[in-house]
């Protein structure tokens with residue numbers, strides 16, 4: 001579904017992401033973990049077309065889309081939930097939903113991954129209750145739901161989530177994980193940047209540890225759940241670190 005080969009990207013001539021290979025299958029969650037500055041957001045931005053790769057390829061369903069601008073990639077099936085949510089303070093929930101809705105092209109309506117504002121509100125009923133509230137008046141959890149709603153309204157095939165649980169209370173973290181697993185079960189390919197290995201193993205089929213822009217570990221969620229030693233070692237966590 002999403003296939004990255006040798007993906008290399010950076011800023012102002014400096015390389016941040018060094019030749020990353022990574023695939024996300026439809027119906028599964030691939031989590032990426034790594035310390036601050038490891039290049040997780042750079043990875044997500046490069047896939048979403050917000051940063052241009054200097055080498056490597058991005059393929060969606062086998063079709064190469066490398067280096068295309070963000071609006072083209074959105075049409076090709078990439079949905080992004082950005083780090084920090086980025087909702088508009090002055091717009092209501094309803095206005096966000098209306099502006100984000102991209103009606104499917106003709107012939108595409110039967111596809112199971114097609115989203116409408118009504119379907120989004122069924123999945124995220126809290127947003128319905130807050131319909132007339134402005135972005136600035138929403139709680140962190142509600143803003144996160146709104147950011148997810150905006151991405152879904154583009155009817156993506158690949159969903160990129162950049163630390164969607166950052167700053168949320170544990171009960172909301174669990175809710176976000178449940179949503180992510182539900183969306184993957186419906187056939188989406190989900191690339192989840194996770195703030196902690198514990199959160200990543202909770203919902204991922206595959207995990208990648210990114211260290212200074214390079215993959216230093218790839219493991220299955222199942223193996224990491226059974227024995228997190230390798231995962232913790234790759235992140236250089238000590239016994240007293242939680243995560």
Ligand SMILES: Nc1ncnc2c1ncn2[C@@H]1O[C@H](COP(=O)(O)OP(=O)(O)OP(=O)(O)O)[C@@H](O)[C@H]1O
Nearest residue numbers: 011012016034035036037038039040041042043083
């Ligand atoms: N727009 C930018 N211009 C220049 N350098 C940048 C830019 N964005 C990120 N960087 C640099 O690229 C490196 C990777 O940053 P990135 O934001 O991808 O890391 P991250 O893993 O997402 O970190 P965090 O966990 O803090 O979100 C860092 O050294 C950062 O300073």
Ligand SMILES: [Mg+2]
Nearest residue numbers: 040041042083
């Ligand atoms: Mg980041």
